[in-house]
Amino acid sequence: MTQTQNTETAISVVICVYTEDRWGDILAAVDSVRAQSRPALETLLVVDHRPALLDRLTREYKETPEVRVLANQGPRGLSAGxxxxIAASYGEIIAFLDDDAVAERDWLRWFADGYADPAVMAVGGRTEPxxxxxxxxxxxxxxxxWVVGCAYRGLPRGRARVRNVLGGNASFRRTAFDAAGGFATGIGRDGDRRPLGCEETELCIRLSRARPDAxxxxxDRAVIHHRVPPARERFAYFRTRTYAEGLSKALVARSVGAGKGLESERAYTSRVLPAGVARGVRDLALGRAGGGRRAGAIVAGVAAAAGGYVLGSLRARGGSAGSFTVAESGRDDAPEAVA
Known part of the structure; x- marks a missing residue:
């Protein structure tokens, strides 16, 4: 890959990886990018402080020049990856794909279509479980x-303006990072067992502040299919993830303020979730399977998220919520490609 190539409308795809347990999923994700109807300029596999996985992927793609394998140059975690x-890529549009997902053939085509409007700074897609x-x-x-990283009831259909895109199926103009900086480390997943998130929400709010015209x-035509493992189909994970979302939202509110940080969530909890509870109760009354349990899960999820948010906010006020930093943006040739 050379910087002399025409990259004006080229798309680089970044896939962050961290475990050999997803080896087959990682290969399938890369294959789905290589099969796109609108070819990617390059695919970057960023390995999160796992030397054995880094070496194995280097060997796997040593004869595939459009796939580059990189070591995470920052602290452990998805944001730094x-x-x-971003820093190592050459495309002027940068797309992100989860390491346990596969993209439909026109995924990048629909992303590129959105950028025909120069005001568009980010385009996200639909993730199916x-x-x-x-x-x-x-x-x-x-x-x-959203607990399992997928599109949820309440998101707009078709093409619509949103506050934030969802990180596992998203794309940004490079100039978005020039304006707002990169993903904040300290928000989102960092190798800890607690499934935090919201790093893309915080970035998108910063972007909208830096570029009010963005x-x-x-x-939802830009579709990927995301694998949900057995452990994430269990209520224990549901409860843990919703609680962690509350903690994450407290970090976002600390960074960008509760007004924007919780703007979409207020509409979601006041409209979408009550309607979901009502449907569950109706299904229970009609004898349909799972209606009461779905209504109960919604109530439990709201309670867990609220508890996480309250605790996270109290920790922030007490100075024990941890710290996060916003990475500077821009193309950087320092991260050396291993393959």
Whole structure:
């Protein structure tokens, strides 16, 4: 890959990886990018402080020049991995794909279509779950599919402006990072067992503040399919993830203020979730499977998230919520490609 190539409308794809347990998923994710109807300029695999995985992927793609394997140049975690990919990439549009997801053939085509408008700074897509058990657990409410990293009931359909895109299926102009900086480390997943998130929400709010004219889009034609492992189909994970979301939202509110940080969540909890509870109760009354359990899961999820938010806010006030930093943006040739 050379900087002399025409990159004006080229798309670099960044896939952050951290475990050999997802080896088959990682290969499938890369294959889905290589099969795009609108080819990617390059695919960057950013390995999160796992030397054995780094070496194995280097060997796997040593004869594949359009796939580069990089070591995360920052602290452990998804945000620093994404920032490494941004800095090492050459495309003027940078897309992010989860390491346990596969993109449909026109995924990048629909992303590129959104950038025909120069005001568009980010385009996200729709993520569909692939349940390990073969079907959605009967108790699992569609309103909470974000728990497993997927599109949820309440998101707009078609193409629509949004406050933030969802990180596992998203793209940004490079100039968005020039304006707002990179992903904040200290927010989101960092190798800890607690499933935190919201790093893309915080970035998108910073972007909108730095560029008030910026348009952020959700286009549900840009589809990926995300694997949901058995452990994440269980209520224990549901409860843990919703609690962690509350902690994450407290960090976002600390960074950008509660007004913007909770703007979409207020509409979600006041409209979408009550409607979901009502549907569950109706299904229970009609004798449909899982109706009562879905309604109960929604209530439990709200309670867990609220508890996490309160605790996270108290920790922030007491100075024990931890710290986060915003990475500087820009293309950086320092992260050396291993393959």
């Amino acid at each position: 994404r920032n490494t990919g 692939i349940w390990a058990s073969g079907r959605r657990p009967v108790w699992f409410p569609e309103e909470f599919d 348009v952020l889009l959700l286009d």
